[in-house]
Amino acid sequence: MHEMSLMTEIIKIVSHDAQSHGFSKVDKIDVIVGDLSNVLPDALELAFFHFQRQGLGILDENTQLNLVREEAKAKCQTCLFEFVPDYRIALCPKCGLANCLLVSGETFRVESYEGSDEL
Template sequence: MHEMSLMSEIIKIVSEDAKVNGIRKVSKIHVIVGDLSNVLPDALELAFFHFQKQGLGIIDETTELEMMREVAKARCQTCLLEFTPDYRVALCQKCGLPDCLLVSGETFRVESYEGSDEW
């Protein structure tokens, strides 16, 4: 489950940034997960719960994880149809050509976090 290492990196990134900004406790972490990002939201959430229970660093049992889903969208470069693809490589649903560009759905990033300088 690579979501454990992904969550470990998320916590590391947030912790480092929070330290620079004088934040001692993080109350919420906002993450964007694209449909085609190869990240399983349920597994990422389980990994978060694992680290949350440990109470190490700036997150604890009160810290929340908010995942925002990014819907996958593709656009045909030939007929300009925009549609929801099932895979990264997609045939246009209108003209059938493989001339499609992914517009969204591959994102996986920390969007923001909330916290305070109090324990």
């Protein structure tokens, strides 16, 4: 389950950045998870709750994880047809060629976070 190590990285990066801005806690973390990013949102949430209980970084029991889903989209470079692919490598449903580029769906990143310094 690589979501555990991904979540560790996210919490470390966010905690470090928050502390460098003078925040003593993190209220909310927004993470974008693409449908084709190979990250399972459920597993990511489980990992988050696990580390939240441990108090990793500057998380506390009120920190929220907000997962934003990004739908997969591909565009055929031959006929310019746009569609929702099931996999990273897709055949164009219109012309049948494999000349398609993923437009979205591979994203996995921290979009933003909210920190505060109230105790």
